[in-house]
Amino acid sequence: MSQRLRRGDSERSALFTRRALLLGGLQLGLFGALGARLYQLQVLESQRFTTLAEENRINLRLLAPSRGLIFDRNGEPLAINRNNFRVMATSDRGRGADLVVDRLDQILSLGEQDRARLLRELRRARNAQPVVVRENLGWEEVARLEFNAPDLPGVFIDLGQSRDYPEGDLMSHILGYTSRVDKEDLGGADDALLRLDLMRVGRKGMERQLEEDLRGRAGAVQVEVNAVGRVVRELDRTEGQPGSNALLTIDLDLQRFATEKMKAHQSGSAVVMDVITGDLLALVSVPGFDPNVFARGITQSEWKELLDSVERPLHNKAIAGAYPPGSTYKMVTALAALESRAIDAWTRLPCLGFLELGGLKFHCWLKGGHGGLNVVEALAASCDCFFYEAARRTGVDRIGEMASRLGFGKLSELGMPGEVAGNQPSRAWKQEKHGKPWQHGDTFNLGIGQGYMTSTPLQLAIMTARLANGGYEVQPNLLLARATPREELAPPTTVRDKPTAPSMRLNPQHLALIREGMNQVVNSGHGTANQLRQRDPALAFAGKTGTAQVKRITERERDLGITQQQLPWHLRHHALFVCYGPVDNPRYAVSVIVEHGMGGSATAAPIGRDILVETMKRDPSRRTDRFRKMAQR
Amino acid sequence: MSMLAAGEAPQISFAERIWRINWALVLILTAIAAVGFLALYSAAGGRPEPWAAKHALRYAGALTLMLGVALVHPKVWLSLAWPIYLVSLALLVAVDLVGKIGMGAQRWLVLGPVQIQPSEIAKVAVILVLARYYHGLKPEQSGKLLHTVPAAALILAPVALVMVQPDLGTALMVLMGGGCVMFVAGTRLWAFAAAGLAAVASMPVAWTLMHEYQRRRVLTFLDPERDPLGAGYHITQSKIAIGSGGLFGKGFLHGTQSSLNFLPEKQTDFIFTSFVEEWGLAGAAVVLALFGAAILIGHSVALRSRHHFGRLVAMGVTAMLFLYVFINVAMVMGLLPVVGVPLPLVSNGGTAMLSVMFACGLLIGVNVYRDAALPRAG
Structure with missing residues (x-):
């Protein structure tokens, strides 16, 4: 009995040893697979991933230059730039956009049309380029947005400029007006500025005629962004050149x-x-x-x-x-x-x-x-x-x-x-x-x-x-x-x-x-x-x-x-x-x-x-x- | 050894027991925990808060627990195996009924100030109960179908309960960890083949029972470029981080991917990625070598144990450690679907660390009491 038991024990022990070694060998092989995969990622394909990593974090953003001002012959302002608080949103091609837009809607009551536009633009925006949610914010709206900032990833308030014509219709035909860039403007023109969402170009009148002078040159800022598009730090900044100012013959x-x-x-x-x-x-x-x-x-x-x-x-x-x-x-x-x-x-x-x-x-x-x-x-x-x-x-x-x-x-x-x-x-x-x-x-x-x-x-x-x-x-x-x-x-x-x-x-x-x-x-x-x-x-x-x-x-x-x-x-x-x-x-x-x-x-x-x-x-x-x-x- | 008669319990002094503690393994585990500290420190942007400091404290506590467990005689565990198993099953049922929902699954049980994850307890409990079960069998019974079915049932009961939570990763680990114990215990190979066939056959059924996010993860694993910004996002970003680390990494605290939040769950499941981005292939080799050494020690402990219970426990613990490391590392490198398995002792999180250290305590205990004679019927 004791003999049989011991023989059974030693048989079981031998089987255990065989199987343990088998399992150990399998584990070794799998560890080897991990090593091979590491080698593949970190040595063979390292270059490609390094490039991808750079793209991930560095984002070049254009800075719109201030548009040149227009005065009458006595120096009275005819076309000026007014400070414009606007709320911008970024997302990584629409990730999490629904939630953010919902919250913005609660705060700013965007309306159905604006919501749809915003979602569309957020999904389309490349390289997490910011999209304008609303311009010309009042103080109260700015305060409410700042208060809710933690719930609004990728949303920020930006001080921009918008064109203002203090004389209204008085100078309308001479000055013309500015509006968003359309496809026709893009045709042939290679000024990257034109692709900025905020960019406005002159239509009609002197705004159009003097467009080249008034526009100025784009600045650029290189920023490091995180996955939700929030700017972590600024790496490099090239200031743009504001547009030229003009004095008209008009009195x-x-x-x-x-x-x-x-x-x-x-x-x-x-x-x-x-x-x-x-x-x-x-x-x-x-x-x-x-x-x-x-x-x-x-x-x-x-x-x-x-x-x-x-x-x-x-x-x-x-x-x-x-x-x-x-x-x-x-x-x-x-x-x-x-x-x-x-x-x-x-x-x-x-x-x-x-x-x-x-x-x-x-x-x-x-x-x-x-x-x-x-x-x-x-x-x-x-x-x-x-x-x-x-x-x-x-x-x-x-x-x-x-x-x-x-x-x-x-x-x-x-x-x-x-x-x-x-x-x-x-x-x-x-x-x-x-x-x-x-x-x-x-x-x-x-x-x-x-x-x-x-x-x-x-x-x-x-x-x-x-x-x-x-x-x-x-x-x-x-x-x-x-x-x-x-x-x-x-x-x-x-x-x-x-x-x-x-x-x-x-x-x-x-x-x-x-x-x-x-x-x-x-x-x-x-x-x-x-x-x-x-x-x-x-x-x-x-x-x-x-x-x-x-x-x-x-x-x-x-x-x-x-x-x-x-x-x-x-x-x-x-x-x-x-x-x-x-x-x-x-x-x-x-x-x-x-x-x-x-x-x-x-x-x-x-x-x-x-x-x-x-x-x-x-x-x-x-x-x-x-x-x-x-x-x- | 031959001097000792079978059935006699060899008395060893306290000093000898301390001496028999596998200090090399303790050192390796501490080194791994140190890697975790560095990785968590970096993941927090170069701050000990909120993870690294707690990680160190937790490890100190877990180390004490491990050494304590190591000095408990295996016969205690032999007698406690069934109660522990039953309690863990009860906790799993409880968590399925009243558990706290986190990360889209019911995994946590809140007992006053303590939050516990019964599935972590189940991992160890299954190993213990299987070792106890096979220890109690006559050697010639191990391979019999009659005795294989109860063992399989012991595994499948907690697996089913964990699946329901749903926690696919842990369920797989319990299943495979238990499978390893059954394998070394002598279960016939055709039984594994049959189980494998059954698994394949039930796959369509499993597919329909799967949650939407689980299906998406499987599909994403099969084709990561399918939706690089959706479900495949994590894997793509993780691969970019690892790959951009290169041979020697970007340097401590200089990882861009994880510090810029491109990495999801960088402090838990993706901590390996975060570490390897900064330390490169060299760092990855060190981490894998440490785990490899720990596993090797586990094997040697298992082979040196004179009692079957000890062998099986040691093998089970080693297999569990291996599965943790392999699944986690393979997952972050895109070799396996994202199933939510942490890297033991490195990832942030208390329960997993405690269960791994407890298991390692059992392993060291097997080494300390390797010559103990344990009766078949406990």
Whole structure:
């Protein structure tokens, strides 16, 4: 028994030893597998994992530079950057985003639409780039977020800047606005800044035109982040370069004055231009829009309202509105006729109230006719028949050539986005556009600035300036100076009294005749705007009224004596006025158009007068305190 | 040894018992705990709080416990094996009914100020009860089917209770630890083959019984790139940390992955990753060598024990230690699914350390009393 037991014991012991060794061998083998795996990870694939580890923790974040500021010519701020507390969120491609968004929703009441947008953007954001949750936070919201910070991983409050336009709609068309970067901006451009969620780029106006200067250069910060995207420490920082600041030629006070005058009417535009330098002191298009709405993000309904309005508030009528110039074009016809010797100072042409051509009647605005007039009298009285005949004698080609020299039918050198060239019709143009040859009747219509002829308020101001400055091809200009933030931003100190633009080499006597005609419009008894004559000789000015047909007046209407007031607004005549002053030493040119304002002398001329007189009163030579004001800035 | 008659209990003096304590093993375990201290110190960003200091204190306590256990005569454990086993089963039932939910599973039982994890007790209890069971069998009975089935039942009862919690990692450890004891006890190989076949056959059933997160873990293990930012995130990040450590690591306190929170559970299940990132392949080799040495000592203790109970306990404890290390290290390197097994003596956590040190105390006790004569019927 004891023997058997011992034998069984030793058998069991031997089996145990065998199996223990087997198990030990298995364990050794498995440990070997661990070692092999370690070798694979830490030696063979170490390089790859090292790279991955670096990517994990180091994150390059771009710093948006401050956008350059824009001031008016006296240093009044027009476009500035306002501090903007905004709440940002990061997540690793959406990990844990639902929870964070839920909590943000509780604190900020985001709303369904914002929630969806946020979740989408968080999932899409690469390299844990921050996404904007909400901008322009109030103190209370900031406090609530800070209080709840421990429950909001990856959420942080960031002090950024947003564009602010203190003057609102007053400068809307000149400045344009800024908005988020869209796909079109990205096409071709390789500026990494454009991919920043916070980045805003200029749209329209000077914001767009000066985009390259205003934008500045991106800075970058290398940060070490943890898995939830929170910045642990900053490794390296390269400061960006803020954008350049700009000084515009606009005189804010004058712009405000002109806008107030224009706002008496539904829709229109006014341009004030320095005839020597080409500086635009005011560029008004009413109604405007509030560019701040774009900076904070426009809603669909606001956008639709702006787009659908008949007054087209998004449209800068001063450079993009093409209207028949009407009688304001008569200086072009007269100058072309004089320069081509079709008429001279003494040529008197008859006006019977109408002119017949091939069975068609071309009417003068004065039913009974003016009798016989010379060029000065014809301009003063704005006789249509005189200019029908003068145009006929000059011909479309020579009128077109003179118009082109005065700036019609082509873009100016202003360079502002959205400017249109208007239409200076020619034989070739008509043949191509309408497939018909040019007719005499077309020349008649062109002679009085009707028919196919269209121009912008800016072009009318350019024409007036070139007539007033003695025939120099002055170009409009909006940018007075620009400077990087390190440089001093100041207007040019040299006072310019003579145009530097090339001369058009016009006969001075011919120009004098045109100017005398414009003088008599205002300052003689038979002028169409003689009610506007100034008592102060220093403020005396010259001008030309214009009334442009929107719809042809039919014989029936003429017989019935239907007045403009009886027509619907959108069919009424446009009212125009161009003027310059002071009359004996011209410095400023003004053009005004009141859309569907019916009569140039009744509607547009008083506005033009007010703006021009105000401009002359504000001239630095009269207001020495303005220099001091400028020097102080 | 031949001088001692069978059945006679050799009397050894206290000094001899102290002498017989496996001091090399104590030294190795202390070295491993020191590695844990360093790793936890670094994981906390170079601070003894909140883990490293407690780890050291806990180890001091656990060391005392281990030495105390080592000096208890195996016959005490032989007689306590069944009670301990039954108590652990009761605790497992209790935790399934009223346990505290943590990490998505019911694992903790709160008894006043003490929180205990009955599944940790079960690991040791199963080893003890199996050793006790086989010790009581006649040598020729060990391989019989009739006697294999009760042993399997002893294992499967706690395994089932742990699975329900659900704690797949611990369940597997209990199952495999018990399996090892049965293996060395002489269970026929065809029985293991049959069990393996049964396991494979029941896999579809098991799949449907699995929790969603368990299924996801298995799928992620099979294809880690399936969702690198979802369930596979931990493994991917852990592999990056280990791989970027290279040969000699990034240096103590200079690990970027774990200090930047890219590593999940860096102080518990992923402590090996965190350590190896800073100490490289060299550090990993040291840690594995220490555990390897401890396991080797365990084997030698098992082989030198003159009583079957001691052999089986020693083998079971050694297997348990091996399973801990292997599953944890293989898991963090992407060789096994993430099942939630800590690295003993290194990971932060009290219960696992206590159960491992208690088990090591049993192991050393086997060495101290290797010549003791234990009756078959306790």
